[in-house]
Every structure is written in structure tokens, then in C-alpha cells.
Amino acid sequence: xxxxxxxxxxVKDKEQTQNLLNEIKDKPIFQEKIEAINKLFEKAYxxx
Amino acid sequence: MNDVGFYETDSIxxxxxxxxxxxxxxxxxxxxxxxxIVYSKIRHQIKVPSVGFMTVYNLGFGDQKENSFxxxxxxxxxxxxxxxxxxxxINTVPLFFELHPNTCLFVTGSxxxxxxxxxxxxxxxxxxxSTEYTFFGQEQGAKFVPFECRKPYEGLLFYxxxxxxxx
Numbered sequence: 001x002x003x004x005x006x007x008x009x010x011v012k013d014k015e016q017t018q019n020l021l022n023e024i025k026d027k028p029i030f031q032e033k034i035e036a037i038n039k040l041f042e043k044a045y046x047x048x
Numbered sequence: 049m050n051d052v053g054f055y056e057t058d059s060i061x062x063x064x065x066x067x068x069x070x071x072x073x074x075x076x077x078x079x080x081x082x083x084x085i086v087y088s089k090i091r092h093q094i095k096v097p098s099v100g101f102m103t104v105y106n107l108g109f110g111d112q113k114e115n116s117f118x119x120x121x122x123x124x125x126x127x128x129x130x131x132x133x134x135x136x137x138i139n140t141v142p143l144f145f146e147l148h149p150n151t152c153l154f155v156t157g158s159x160x161x162x163x164x165x166x167x168x169x170x171x172x173x174x175x176x177x178s179t180e181y182t183f184f185g186q187e188q189g190a191k192f193v194p195f196e197c198r199k200p201y202e203g204l205l206f207y208x209x210x211x212x213x214x215x
Contacts, residue, residue, distance in 0.1 A: 007054065
């Protein structure tokens with residue numbers, strides 16, 4: 001991908017994203033979905 | 049690949065009780081929406097032919113709910129900038145693999161429409177993506193097969209063909 005095409009975040013955007021990351025860094029996210037995927041990969045296999 | 053660009057992201061990694069790497073960005077469309085990309089470690093490894101057992105991470109994605117710090121992975125924001133948002137998610141994949149080499153990524157949609165979109169997206173860009181990554185598609189149940197274009201899959205599993213170095 002062309003690195004020059006980055007859409008730079010504003011100062012306000014950065015404050016919002018950093019605030020979000022700090023607030024949720026230790027909290028469960030997508031917990032039900034992750035548990036379902038954990039169960040899937042108990043049995044998952046690849047056929048060539 | 050298109051050239052409409054991707055959003056700048058912030059990231060944070062938690063290697064303690066919850067093994068995951070997260071990226072956040074603001075989707076600037078009809079309105080501003082805070083988006084979160086989450087790479088979560090899965091408990092079980094998978095045996096990959098010709099490679100061996102690999103650690104699996106799930107690639108999840110969602111919107112921050114208004115006035116809360118909850119993340120909604122069913123949200124359909126229709127913000128008019130889907131390509132930039134997809135580009136942003138895809139742009140974090142090599143960043144992830146640089147930090148977590150010798151792992152593979154699983155991605156699935158939270159509904160059938162999204163599953164079809166993800167399979168279709170990889171099909172359309174397979175000529176480009178397959179030079180960098182090996183893909184498998186999840187059929188019904190726990191069976192994965194080599195990815196074939198224009199086939200719908202429940203989920204996608206992929207890993208880089210060689211180590212990724214971000215310059």
C-alpha cells in the first residue's frame with residue numbers, strides 16, 4: 001500500500017483514540033465471539 | 049488495491065492476562081466514528097501443512113458505542129468511507145505480523161453478509177494478496193481448505209509467506 005496515502009489524524013482524533021485504548025486495554029472485548037473461536041480451534045484442522 | 053488511503057492509527061498491546069494487540073482510529077465519513085481493531089490470541093494452535101503448529105490470533109473489528117467505552121462488532125455505520133476503513137484494517141496486518149511472526153490470523157464476519165464480503169474481498173485481491181500470504185477458507189464446522197476464489201467461506205485463516213519487515 002502507498003504509505004503517502006495515509007490520512008493523518010487530528011490532535012482531537014488522537015486524543016479520542018488514545019483515550020479509548022487506555023480505557024479498554026484491560027477490559028474484555030468481543031468476549032462471546034472469542035470464546036466461540038476458542039472452541040472452534042479446539043477442533044480445527046486444515047486439509048491440503 | 050485502491051489508492052484512496054487509510055486512516056492513521058494508534059496502538060496498544062497487552063501481553064498479560066489478555067493477549068491482544070489493539071489499533072484505534074477515527075473514521076471520518078458523514079460523521080466521526082471511533083473504530084477499534086483487536087488482535088486476540090486464541091488458546092489453541094493449529095497444525096499447518098508443511099509448516100507445523102502455529103499460534104492463532106483472531107482479527108476483530110468494531111465501533112465504539114456512543115457515550116461509552118463498549119465496542120459493537122455488529123455495528124453498520126454506513127459512514128460512506130468503507131474502502132478507507134477496510135484499507136486501514138488491512139494496513140495493520142503487516143504491522144501485526146512484524147510484531148508476531150510465525151503466527152496466523154483468523155477472521156470471520158459477525159453475520160453472513162460480512163462473511164461473504166470478506167471472502168469476496170480476498171477473491172478480488174487474491175492475485176496481490178497471495179504473493180504475500182497463504183490463505184485457507186473455513187468450510188462448515190472446523191475444516192479449513194486452501195482458499196479458492198469466488199467460494200464463500202465461514203472464515204479465513206492466513207499467514208505470511210515470508211517474514212514481514214516494515215521499513
